Amino acid sequence: MAMTTFVQAINQALFEEMERDPLTFVMGEDVVLSAFGATKGLVDTFGLKRVRNTPIAEAGFVGAAVGAAMAGTRPICEVEFASFFYCAFDQVCNQAAKLRYMSGGQARMPITFRCVFGAMGGAAAQHSETVYAQFLSVPGLKIVVPSGPADMKGLLKSAIRDDNPVIVFEHGRLGRMREEIPAGDYLVPLGKAAIKRPGENVTVVAIGAMVGKALKVADKLAQENISLEVIDPRTLMPLDEETILSSVEKTNRAVVADEGHLRGGAAADIASIIGEKGFDYLDGPVKRVTSLDVPIPFSPPLEKAAIADEARIEAAVRELMGR
Amino acid sequence: MDLGKDLLLDMYHTMTRIRLFEAKVRDLAMASEIPGFVHVSIGEEASAAGVCAAMRKTDRITSTHRGHGHLIAKGGKLAQMMAEIFGKRTGYCKGKGGSMHIVDFSLGILGANGIVGAGLPIATGSALASVINGRDDVTACFFGDGASNEGTFHESLNLAAVWKLPVVYVCENNGFGEFTPMQTVTSVKDIAVRAQAYAIPGYIVDGNDVLEVYRYASEAIARARAGEGPTLLECKTYRWEGHVVGEQAFLGTGAYRSEQEIAEWKARCPLIRFQKFAAESGKISASELKKIEDETEAELEAAVKFARESPLPDPSEVTDDVYL
Numbered sequence: 001m002a003m004t005t006f007v008q009a010i011n012q013a014l015f016e017e018m019e020r021d022p023l024t025f026v027m028g029e030d031v032v033l034s035a036f037g038a039t040k041g042l043v044d045t046f047g048l049k050r051v052r053n054t055p056i057a058e059a060g061f062v063g064a065a066v067g068a069a070m071a072g073t074r075p076i077c078e079v080e081f082a083s084f085f086y087c088a089f090d091q092v093c094n095q096a097a098k099l100r101y102m103s104g105g106q107a108r109m110p111i112t113f114r115c116v117f118g119a120m121g122g123a124a125a126q127h128s129e130t131v132y133a134q135f136l137s138v139p140g141l142k143i144v145v146p147s148g149p150a151d152m153k154g155l156l157k158s159a160i161r162d163d164n165p166v167i168v169f170e171h172g173r174l175g176r177m178r179e180e181i182p183a184g185d186y187l188v189p190l191g192k193a194a195i196k197r198p199g200e201n202v203t204v205v206a207i208g209a210m211v212g213k214a215l216k217v218a219d220k221l222a223q224e225n226i227s228l229e230v231i232d233p234r235t236l237m238p239l240d241e242e243t244i245l246s247s248v249e250k251t252n253r254a255v256v257a258d259e260g261h262l263r264g265g266a267a268a269d270i271a272s273i274i275g276e277k278g279f280d281y282l283d284g285p286v287k288r289v290t291s292l293d294v295p296i297p298f299s300p301p302l303e304k305a306a307i308a309d310e311a312r313i314e315a316a317v318r319e320l321m322g323r
Numbered sequence: 324m325d326l327g328k329d330l331l332l333d334m335y336h337t338m339t340r341i342r343l344f345e346a347k348v349r350d351l352a353m354a355s356e357i358p359g360f361v362h363v364s365i366g367e368e369a370s371a372a373g374v375c376a377a378m379r380k381t382d383r384i385t386s387t388h389r390g391h392g393h394l395i396a397k398g399g400k401l402a403q404m405m406a407e408i409f410g411k412r413t414g415y416c417k418g419k420g421g422s423m424h425i426v427d428f429s430l431g432i433l434g435a436n437g438i439v440g441a442g443l444p445i446a447t448g449s450a451l452a453s454v455i456n457g458r459d460d461v462t463a464c465f466f467g468d469g470a471s472n473e474g475t476f477h478e479s480l481n482l483a484a485v486w487k488l489p490v491v492y493v494c495e496n497n498g499f500g501e502f503t504p505m506q507t508v509t510s511v512k513d514i515a516v517r518a519q520a521y522a523i524p525g526y527i528v529d530g531n532d533v534l535e536v537y538r539y540a541s542e543a544i545a546r547a548r549a550g551e552g553p554t555l556l557e558c559k560t561y562r563w564e565g566h567v568v569g570e571q572a573f574l575g576t577g578a579y580r581s582e583q584e585i586a587e588w589k590a591r592c593p594l595i596r597f598q599k600f601a602a603e604s605g606k607i608s609a610s611e612l613k614k615i616e617d618e619t620e621a622e623l624e625a626a627v628k629f630a631r632e633s634p635l636p637d638p639s640e641v642t643d644d645v646y647l
Contacts, residue, residue, distance in 0.1 A: 023455060023456060025455050049454065049455070050455070052486070054482065055478070055481060055482060055485065057478040057481065059444065059474055059475050059478055060444050060447070060474075060475060060477075060478025060479050060481070060482050061444070061478075061482060062444070063441070063443070063444020063445055063447070063448065063475060063478075063479070064444045064445075064447045064448035064451055064479070064482060065448055066444070066445055066448055067385070067433065067444060067445035067446060067447060067448025067449040067450075067451070067452070067462075068448035068449065068451045068452040068455065069448070070428075070433050070445065070448070070449065071383060071433070071448065071449040071452035071453070071462075072452055072456060073451075073452045073455045073456060075448075090438055090441060090475075091441075091444060094437075094438050094441065095436075095438075095441055095445065099426075099434065100644055100645070100646070100647060101419055101644050101645050102416060102419055102420045102424045102426075103415075103416050103419070103420060103424070103426035103434060104415065104416035104417035104418075104419050104420065104426075104644060105417070105643065105644035105647075106415075106416070106426050106427070106428045107426065107428070107434075108647060109647075139645050140645055140646070142646075163647040164646050164647055
């Protein structure tokens with residue numbers, strides 16, 4: 001089986017879903033040329049009618065995606081960098097998220113938003129932020145954070161077919177990651193976590209690019225007979241609480257690793273669920289491993305100091321294990 | 324353009340439905356029978372009636388916080404509207420939206436909206452959907468002078484111009500954004516000139532003359548349907564009532580417009596103007612207009628009765644319809 005990169009996986013998902021449904025189309029900044037390669041070549045097959053470069057005007061084109069979805073089409077809307085969503089907060093949070101509910105269930109909102117997020121080396125705070133926590137407390141949205149190519153493809157295809165607004169967050173560091181992807185119409189359901197590595201001693205719930213980091217720590221600590229179970233929630237909304245809690249029931253220890261911030265972040269949310277619903281399973285506090293509560297800085301040593309890494313996951317695990 | 328009698332009667336019917344509905348909503352709100360804020364459009368009936376009379380049933384509209392008139396003009400049912408405004412489960416949105424958020428997808432009403440300027444990109448996207456799905460449905464976007472200062476106005480007109488989308492932007496310039504006079508916060512005297520910045524046609528329309536609104540809207544809609552792109556219409560009008568019903572209670576003595584100004588605009592009432600036209604043209608008799616008014620009174624009475632007698636939502640419905 002061929003190895004596929006994360007970006008190629010996105011491209012495959014888009015090709016397949018656009019082939020499948022003529023009401024799907026792609027719109028966003030530089031999707032024709034494709035700055036990062038995810039939409040490369042789509043225009044050759046689907047033409048400029050269904051592959052539409054937008055002006056750099058996020059409120060306008062994100063809002064247009066909302067209108068297009070309400071009027072019966074299935075837009076796939078790319079917002080180049082996740083922080084650009086701040087320019088379109090009304091369109092995502094007041095409109096896309098709420099209009100189904102506010103219309104008493106009349107509106108369908110089949111939009112997939114795609115964006116690149118995370119620290120990827122010297123992009124500074126406005127291009128490096130982990131933005132999904134800002135959307136986690138907005139009912140009506142679904143939030144997808146793939147950790148590798150196979151999940152990326154399967155989750156994106158499910159997101160496109162979903163009739164709710166879904167935001168897919170693609171970590172910029174994962175673009176060249178390679179993996180085998182199952183052949184055929186490969187779908188990963190939204191709301192189902194993956195056990196990326198089974199283990200006995202500590203549950204590490206890792207999100208996005210933190211999954212790869214957690215797996216490296218698991219390899220290292222295995223040599224000391226510390227066994228980590230690495231859980232990738234894959235979607236933060238809906239969240240597969242059952243898989244997470246079952247794991248904690250077995251290991252009695254939990255670390256939540258996320259590149260987002262500590263306060264009000266996705267790790268805080270998941271840790272609170274474990275604390276509230278899994279309290280009796282726990283031998284110690286739920287540890288959060290996150291980036292520092294600073295805007296992500298530009299200079300490489302500062303960026304490294306800010307971002308959650310393997311060393312911090314390892315330290316959290318050792319603290320829980322007392323080793 | 325010689326307008327047929329049925330069309331003329333239809334537009335008068337629409338304006339009458341709006342006028343009586345809005346007056347009733349105002350009275351019910353003042354009597355505290357309706358929860359929340361209500362914004363009524365008395366005095367602005369002609370723009371809604373004229374534009375929607377030029378549309379097909381499958382065409383779509385977006386509306387505003389002052390949206391009852393647009394919805395009625397596009398065919399909204401008074402009973403379900405009134406029930407929604409009462410917060411009843413039989414309302415258009417099962418009591419989840421209220422006055423500012425009424426939607427009827429079956430009539431192409433994508434919704435009123437509580438955020439000023441939010442309807443502009445939504446209408447633009449609705450027009451984009453017509454291009455994607457290969458239908459020639461047109462979208463009309465109602466908004467106020469205040470929204471024309473929002474970024475979404477400018478982003479939407481640019482996008483629609485670049486993509487030649489089948490959309491008509493209908494600015495109802497009533498002279499005020501909430502309590503602030505338009506000219507104190509707007510760089511131009513006429514919103515229509517902003518069309519030039521996006522290389523699309525822009526027209527100033529007498530927004531109190533339903534016949535003139537209909538003519539301009541017909542031309543703009545035909546242009547959109549033919550794939551020639553968007554048009555901006557600025558309907559000059561005035562709201563007789565306050566920004567929000569009951570505003571005197573919190574504004575106190577802070578009057579922001581003169582009684583004389585209000586009286587001048589009342590003298591230009593769109594309904595009276597139509598009645599004069601009917602009499603002078605000899606096309607429609609006074610008894611025909613009276614019949615419309617009587618029928619509308621009866622329809623409205625039934626709508627209020629329906630709303631009053633409908634059940635409130637059950638608390639168990641609170642989690643319904645967040646996701647599909």
